[in-house]
Amino acid sequence: MPDCNLKANLAKCTCSYPTCSRKGKCCECVMYHRAHGELPGCFFPEDVERTYDRSIKRFIEAYS
Ligand code: SF4
Numbered sequence: 001m002p003d004c005n006l007k008a009n010l011a012k013c014t015c016s017y018p019t020c021s022r023k024g025k026c027c028e029c030v031m032y033h034r035a036h037g038e039l040p041g042c043f044f045p046e047d048v049e050r051t052y053d054r055s056i057k058r059f060i061e062a063y064s
Contacts, residue, residue: 015041016050 010024022028029040038054048062 013042014046014049017041017052 006024033040039059041049
């Protein structure tokens with residue numbers, strides 16, 4: 001299994017939460033939010049991402 005490409009992931013990361021230790025570690029990011037019934041920040045439009053509401057409900061609302 002290849003190592004995580006942290007630098008490339010960070011370059012593409014759209015999450016605006018400044019102090020998250022999972023930033024750029026997409027596998028950890030997905031696992032964290034999945035465990036909370038949520039989606040990672042990069043799934044959301046920019047204005048919604050900034051609210052830090054990562055719920056599936058908010059995701060559906062954003063694209064309805
Ligand atoms: S989406 Fe969540 S877990 Fe991922 S970097 Fe942002 S705050 Fe961290």
